[in-house]
Amino acid sequence: xxxxxxxxxxxxxxxxxxxxxxxxxxxxxxxxxxxxxxxxxxxxxxxxxxxxxxxxxxxxxxxxxxxxxxxxxxxxxxxxxxxxxxxxxxxxxxxxxxxxxxxxxxxxxxxxxxxxxxxxxxxxxxxxxxxxxxxxxxxxxxxxxxxxxxxxxxxxxxxxxxxxxxxxxxxxxxxxxxxxxxxxx
Amino acid sequence: xxxxxxxxxxxxxxxxxxxxxxxxxxxxxxxxxxxxxxxxxxxxxxxxxxxxxxxxxxxxxxxxxxxxxxxxxxxxxxxxxxxxxxxxxxxxxxxxxxxxxxxxxxxxxxxxxxxxxxxxxxxxxxxxxxxxxxxxxxxxxxxxxxxxxxxxxxxxxxxxxxxxxxxxxxxxxxxxxxxxxxxxxxxxxxxxxxxxxxxxxxxxxxxxxxxxxxxxxxxxxxxxxxxxxxxxxxxxxxxxxxxxxxxxxxxxxxxxxxxxxxxxxxxxxxxxxxxxxxxxxxxxxxxxxxxxxxxxxxxxxxxxxxxxxxxxxxxxxxxxxxxxxxxxxxxxxxxxxxxxxxxxxxxxxxxxxxxxxxxxxxxxxxxxxxxxxxxxxxxxxxxxxxxxxxxxxxxxxxxxxxxxxxxxxxxxxxxxxxxxxxxxxxxxxxxxxxxxxxxxxxxxxxxxxxxxxxxxxxxxxxxxxxxxxxxxxxxxxxxxxxxxxxxxxxxxxxxxxxxxxxxxxxxxxxxxxxxxxxxxxxxxxxxxxxxxxxxxxxxxxxxxxxxxxxxxxxxxxxxxxxxxxxxxxxxxxxxxxxxxxxxxxxxxxxxxxxxx
Numbered sequence: 001x002x003x004x005x006x007x008x009x010x011x012x013x014x015x016x017x018x019x020x021x022x023x024x025x026x027x028x029x030x031x032x033x034x035x036x037x038x039x040x041x042x043x044x045x046x047x048x049x050x051x052x053x054x055x056x057x058x059x060x061x062x063x064x065x066x067x068x069x070x071x072x073x074x075x076x077x078x079x080x081x082x083x084x085x086x087x088x089x090x091x092x093x094x095x096x097x098x099x100x101x102x103x104x105x106x107x108x109x110x111x112x113x114x115x116x117x118x119x120x121x122x123x124x125x126x127x128x129x130x131x132x133x134x135x136x137x138x139x140x141x142x143x144x145x146x147x148x149x150x151x152x153x154x155x156x157x158x159x160x161x162x163x164x165x166x167x168x169x170x171x172x173x174x175x176x177x178x179x180x181x182x183x184x185x
Numbered sequence: 186x187x188x189x190x191x192x193x194x195x196x197x198x199x200x201x202x203x204x205x206x207x208x209x210x211x212x213x214x215x216x217x218x219x220x221x222x223x224x225x226x227x228x229x230x231x232x233x234x235x236x237x238x239x240x241x242x243x244x245x246x247x248x249x250x251x252x253x254x255x256x257x258x259x260x261x262x263x264x265x266x267x268x269x270x271x272x273x274x275x276x277x278x279x280x281x282x283x284x285x286x287x288x289x290x291x292x293x294x295x296x297x298x299x300x301x302x303x304x305x306x307x308x309x310x311x312x313x314x315x316x317x318x319x320x321x322x323x324x325x326x327x328x329x330x331x332x333x334x335x336x337x338x339x340x341x342x343x344x345x346x347x348x349x350x351x352x353x354x355x356x357x358x359x360x361x362x363x364x365x366x367x368x369x370x371x372x373x374x375x376x377x378x379x380x381x382x383x384x385x386x387x388x389x390x391x392x393x394x395x396x397x398x399x400x401x402x403x404x405x406x407x408x409x410x411x412x413x414x415x416x417x418x419x420x421x422x423x424x425x426x427x428x429x430x431x432x433x434x435x436x437x438x439x440x441x442x443x444x445x446x447x448x449x450x451x452x453x454x455x456x457x458x459x460x461x462x463x464x465x466x467x468x469x470x471x472x473x474x475x476x477x478x479x480x481x482x483x484x485x486x487x488x489x490x491x492x493x494x495x496x497x498x499x500x501x502x503x504x505x506x507x508x509x510x511x512x513x514x515x516x517x518x519x520x521x522x523x524x525x526x527x528x529x530x531x532x533x534x535x536x537x538x539x540x541x542x543x544x545x546x547x548x549x550x551x552x553x554x555x556x557x558x559x560x561x562x563x564x565x566x567x568x569x570x571x572x573x574x575x576x577x578x579x580x581x582x583x584x585x586x587x588x589x590x591x592x593x594x595x596x597x598x599x600x601x602x603x604x605x606x607x608x609x610x611x612x613x614x615x616x617x618x619x620x621x622x623x624x625x626x627x628x629x630x631x632x633x634x635x636x637x638x639x640x641x642x643x644x645x646x647x648x649x650x651x652x653x654x655x656x657x658x659x660x661x662x663x664x665x666x667x668x669x670x671x672x673x674x675x676x677x678x679x680x681x682x683x684x685x686x687x688x689x690x691x692x693x694x695x696x697x698x699x700x701x702x703x704x705x706x707x708x709x710x711x712x713x714x715x716x717x718x719x720x721x722x723x724x725x726x727x728x729x730x731x732x733x734x735x736x737x738x739x740x741x742x743x744x745x746x747x748x749x750x751x752x753x754x755x756x757x758x759x760x761x762x763x764x765x766x767x768x769x770x771x772x773x774x775x776x777x778x779x780x781x
Contacts, residue, residue: 014219016215016216016219019215019219020211020212020215023211023215028200028201029200031201032199032200032201035199035201036196036199041201044201048211049210049211049214052211052214052215053211053214053215053218056214056215056218056219057218059219121195121196121199122199125196136192136196137196139193140193140196140197141196141197141199153710154710154711155709155710155711156707156710156711159709159710168189168192168193171192172189172192175192175195
């Protein structure tokens, strides 16, 4: 199996199949990252899609250091942040209320894909402020150290520490009983 | 296993699997991106257009309306080329990011006029409009809560309650408005790339509906509007025939942005009741202004809590005294939109000291902090008008000064509302409003001596400006070393210079939770750059009731012209040139100011 670096070299030379191989390799992982952040399968899919289309468009400028998987996770995080920011802008604009109801309905496939625990976790994550959610996901899903997360969030390490601690505490309060149930089985 | 470890494990094991059709969509678009975006077959072209459009926000808006209305007729979005639909989406985004629009317009009588618009970054709706018509010599300045119609030739200001609302004065929302209109009224939108005589190579967004027809031109590179021409209008109220040219992010002239009624101007209030109605108001003979304001507002809040409409009617003149709805509307203007006469409106209130604002010629402003029955706190300024009624000194409550909806936020650009109580609470605007004495501290320790001299000249110009605008205001310039030795406790302090170059600033900046370094400014996050400016207010070190305003930058040369950066409604901001990079308020708890 070609390494990540070899695939990156190939796609930067113009081979779309190399990029699609990267996509195939990390698709579910990136989808999980996006899903944990936006709690909506359609938007998670859009975020991953946009990251790869953007990579294809800017392939000559693409650089990464270290771990490709983490680098892609950061791209997804940035993309979801943009989506949420734009969504909040959009929310203030008048839009037919019926349409909003339609867009909020969960897609059937979304219900089928997520198992019960994931849905509970996604729901709990959805109650956290986005910055805290980002820190938890980048720390535990992407494996980034907090110092790196501080760079991603363009903030200080102490802020990231605080976000991490508050996020964990809130999640624990929201999910503690359920997690105990899981482990006692 | 500890609970936090369980959480960590649950997150790391959190996994979803993408459906197969995701692969196909990504595959197709990746290939298109690699090949320069033109797909191979007609069938693919259609699918591609549909996908791009379906992913674009313009189509989401259209689709939402389609779902709501159950019709797709008349919407020709599906005929767009994908790249153009994408450009339209980018135009919506680009227009949401701009800070000001300076437009050159023509009305339906072919009269030329200029407009400055500041869109609300959150909604794209207009936060500030200034319209200058040289031919007939009048200016309209409109904020979300009050509009001024200023006739310089007659030295007359009509001050009208509410915002100037006309249907085609929102260029920042042009594209969205057209899309909504298309879906609502069955109009069609065509997007094509073509060459215009006026604008050259541009993207044309042409809208045709039953009543309205117009064409917007978008610059392909920046995705910003170049112009907008109406060929048919849907109502006579649409007085703009064409926006001939747009300039973006130009500063709004101060005389319009911070409009103050000129000395001696005749003031005509419109939209309120008869403010001189002798049947309204209370007798405040023998009371100071502050005592009088406390008296009438205490009575008002008590009457509101008791739902005593008769008493409220005696305190607030409304246009139709016999109409309770009208009165309730007036009370909602003061205590909040959710109030009705069946429930108490104000659980608690604090009344501050009245102050004058030349932007508000209707009366003095009284800052109040209200707590409603849900425990929510609001900060507002209430206008109290003093008058002479049959030889007695009386006063009435006129209205709230400021946007009712934003009273719990920080978006009120006249927010000198926070001078409640005895401690300075920001924002920058409030620092200057609290004292009639101003000290401008200039640097003497700048590394760049040429820049230092220019800063001195610049601050002299600022001093002159202050003195001209407020003749009763004392403004003096003091060198930093002298300022360190002086008692400035009765003056509002403006400090100019770099953190090292101004000795007064060097001593006090350590108290601020920010770091200004040669290559970055750190507030709630790190802003990188070597040409950044920082404007902040902070409690006066010698008098916590007053504020200081700090105008600093990484380089001395960036101090010059720093007042042109739009500032005032927030506690601090970081700017690059005149572009605001970040603006926010400090968190104030127990007298401590910290970052969010």
